[in-house]
Each structure stands twice: as C-alpha cells, then as structure tokens.
Amino acid sequence: MKARVIVTLKNGVLDPQGQAIEGSLHSQGFDGVQSVRQGKVFDLELQTADADEAKAQIEAMCEKLLANTVIENFAIEIIG
Amino acid sequence: MKARVIVTLKNGVLDPQGQAIEGSLHSQGFDGVQSVRQGKVFDLELQTADADEAKAQIEAMCEKLLANTVIENFAIEIIG
Incomplete structure (x- = not known):
C-alpha cells in the first residue's frame, strides 16, 4: 500500500524558510x-x-515522528 | 490564485534522509x-x-529555483 503524507505549518506559525524563498x-x-x-x-x-x-x-507515525503536531498539520492520502 | 507545488526525488536517486526516517x-x-x-x-x-x-x-519558478530538475520532479496543483 502506497501513501503520501503532507506536513504543513499551521496558520500563524512563522515560516522563515518560506519567506526566504519568497x-x-x-x-x-x-x-x-x-x-x-x-x-x-x-x-x-x-x-x-x-x-x-x-x-x-x-x-500514529505522524503523531510520533513525522509531524510536530504543536505547530504542524498533516494530511494522509492513500494512493493504493 | 493559490497553488501547491510538490517536489520529489526522481526514481533511482538516493534519499538518505528518507532512509533515516525509515x-x-x-x-x-x-x-x-x-x-x-x-x-x-x-x-x-x-x-x-x-x-x-x-x-x-x-x-518557471520550479525550473529556476524551487526544484533541481536534474534529480527532482515537480507537480503543480492549482487550488483556486
């Protein structure tokens, strides 16, 4: 089973890396x-x-390792 | 207009970071x-x-800055 996880910063959390790219x-x-x-x-x-x-x-992986749920959201997409 | 760009390593390109996470x-x-x-x-x-x-x-942004097209693919999704 393949899956994609997308981890993004929550709204309001500063993103200096994004600002540098901008x-x-x-x-x-x-x-x-x-x-x-x-x-x-x-x-x-x-x-x-x-x-x-x-x-x-x-x-469970996101909660434990892949995301920092204090400042990040995650979305899971099962690809099949 | 909002858009999401996903940049992934091409098949065959080593991903030490992914291996560490694994x-x-x-x-x-x-x-x-x-x-x-x-x-x-x-x-x-x-x-x-x-x-x-x-x-x-x-x-154009992906070709110039966001992706290294030698080793990475990019996908653009217009969100609206």
Whole structure:
C-alpha cells in the first residue's frame, strides 16, 4: 500500500524558510508571488494491503515522528 | 490564485534522509514500513487570477529555483 503524507505549518506559525524563498523569487523577477509557505512530503510504502489499517498506522507515525503536531498539520492520502 | 507545488526525488536517486526516517520508524516499532522518500511542498499565493498564467509562472519558478530538475520532479496543483 502506497501513501503520501503532507506536513504543513499551521496558520500563524512563522515560516522563515518560506519567506526566504519568497525573497529569492522576488529578486529573480517573480514579482507576482504574494506568499510562500514550505512543508514536507513523505511517500511511504507499507506492507499492509488494507487502506484503513494503513491510514491508522500512518496517523500514529505522524503523531510520533513525522509531524510536530504543536505547530504542524498533516494530511494522509492513500494512493493504493 | 493559490497553488501547491510538490517536489520529489526522481526514481533511482538516493534519499538518505528518507532512509533515516525509515530507520527511526522501524526502531519505534513501525515494522510494516517498506520505504520512505521525503520531498518538499510549497504553498504559493500569486497575484494573477488566471490559472493558466499561474501555472506557467510556477513552472518557471520550479525550473529556476524551487526544484533541481536534474534529480527532482515537480507537480503543480492549482487550488483556486
């Protein structure tokens, strides 16, 4: 079972990395960029063939390791 | 116009960071994990209200700054 996890900063959490990228884009002439926020993607392969079980396992992984749930949100997408 | 860019390593490109995460997951008891590959997400806000123009601009940003197209793929998703 393949799955994708997308981890993004919660609204209101400062993102200096995103701001730096925004500054670089502006200095390269991309003036139409109003905001950039950077997050992380994890592409996982799991042994289980059961989508619900996979989702439950990945949720536990996010809570424990993949995301810092104080400042980050995560979204799980089962690809199949 | 809001858009999301997902940058992932091409197949065959080594991902030591993903391997480290896989190791950590195993050591925390998540034995069912067969592979982890890490990528990046950029959530962008652009001034333009035209989806095609936004996509063209973002493609240029990816080629120039957001992705290293030698070793990375990028996917653009217009959110609206």
